[in-house]
Amino acid sequence: MKKLVLLSIVSFFTINSSQIHAWSQPIHKRIVIDALSFMNSSYASEDEKLAYAFYVKAAGSEENAGEILGQAAYDVDEFKDTRLGEWWRPYERAPIGGLGGFIVQYTSYWHFLNMTRGEDAHGNDHGGYDYRYHTKDPRWWANIDTYAKYYLYNLQLHEKDFNSTEAHYRQGSHSTIGKHYEDFQNIAWQPIDNLAKYWYDQFILDPSLEMIGFTLHAVGDVAQPHHVWVSSSNSHAGWEGWIEDYYDEYQLSAHEKVSKIIGEYDTEWPVRDILTHTAGIAYEHPEVLYNRDTKTRVAASNILIPHAVASAVTVLTKGALYFYD
Numbered sequence: 001m002k003k004l005v006l007l008s009i010v011s012f013f014t015i016n017s018s019q020i021h022a023w024s025q026p027i028h029k030r031i032v033i034d035a036l037s038f039m040n041s042s043y044a045s046e047d048e049k050l051a052y053a054f055y056v057k058a059a060g061s062e063e064n065a066g067e068i069l070g071q072a073a074y075d076v077d078e079f080k081d082t083r084l085g086e087w088w089r090p091y092e093r094a095p096i097g098g099l100g101g102f103i104v105q106y107t108s109y110w111h112f113l114n115m116t117r118g119e120d121a122h123g124n125d126h127g128g129y130d131y132r133y134h135t136k137d138p139r140w141w142a143n144i145d146t147y148a149k150y151y152l153y154n155l156q157l158h159e160k161d162f163n164s165t166e167a168h169y170r171q172g173s174h175s176t177i178g179k180h181y182e183d184f185q186n187i188a189w190q191p192i193d194n195l196a197k198y199w200y201d202q203f204i205l206d207p208s209l210e211m212i213g214f215t216l217h218a219v220g221d222v223a224q225p226h227h228v229w230v231s232s233s234n235s236h237a238g239w240e241g242w243i244e245d246y247y248d249e250y251q252l253s254a255h256e257k258v259s260k261i262i263g264e265y266d267t268e269w270p271v272r273d274i275l276t277h278t279a280g281i282a283y284e285h286p287e288v289l290y291n292r293d294t295k296t297r298v299a300a301s302n303i304l305i306p307h308a309v310a311s312a313v314t315v316l317t318k319g320a321l322y323f324y325d
């Protein structure tokens with residue numbers, strides 16, 4: 001019976017394989033490549049063109065720069081830096097002793113920014129993933145957050161990961177392992193804007209395309225309504241698959257669309273504010289959690305993808321200007 005339950009959880013995770021990642025990884029990469037292309041377009045500002053030259057020079061060509069930055073943004077979902085377990089159960093980075101790594105890595109639990117509530121248990125203005133505050137799928141049988149809770153019940157974050165990964169993403173907030181990371185169902189994960197700030201600061205300390213590329217992963221995630229409404233369910237997979245399938249057909253990242261909203265952003269803002277602005281836009285589009293029709297998806301994606309690209313342009317320009325100033 002136990003085996004059967006485990007297997008059904010496994011197959012559930014499998015069926016919903018892409019549910020916990022925000023956007024599919026190739027879309028993370030596309031957003032970055034399209035941001036770079038925008039920065040060399042007729043819509044680009046002088047600062048954006050300067051930043052474009054900065055990255056292209058570092059990489060040798062636009063294609064290389066896009067490849068390295070985009071791949072870094074892609075890779076963040078696969079960081080092997082987050083293990084859950086207990087004395088009675090081996091620590092693992094992904095379900096079934098890591099075998100489920102193609103399904104979800106627990107590292108993705110650092111990839112949420114909860115816009116449905118204010119201050120979290122750590123003192124951040126908005127928290128990250130927290131099972132207690134996830135948005136429920138009205139179809140109870142499709143609620144992958146609940147399946148994950150059963151699978152991970154009472155498991156804690158590995159102390160080494162608390163002292164490295166969590167410490168990196170703490171960013172001035174307060175944490176104790178016993179209070180915040182003891183039982184999965186009560187864990188208050190750090191929010192993804194803290195992750196972005198950490199990698200951006202690494203870039204400032206020791207500039208590399210990879211470091212700012214890691215930051216750009218966060219830009220993609222906060223533009224995804226499921227990540228600011230905190231849900232691994234609610235047609236997360238269907239929505240992402242749809243974006244991947246129709247990204248080109250609806251020209252979601254067209255320069256003209258990005259140019260219309262890029263004025264909302266300011267490179268003087270701290271990285272976390274850039275992300276919070278985009279998260280606020282995503283928060284205004286919960287309809288993609290409940291409606292699967294084409295009309296809803298076309299309308300929402302035409303707002304969300306240009307904002308993701310514009311945020312990427314803003315972060316890239318901010319990073320380059322730091323070194324020109």
Ligand SMILES: [Zn+2]
Pocket residue numbers: 021022076077108111217221
């Ligand atoms: Zn992610």
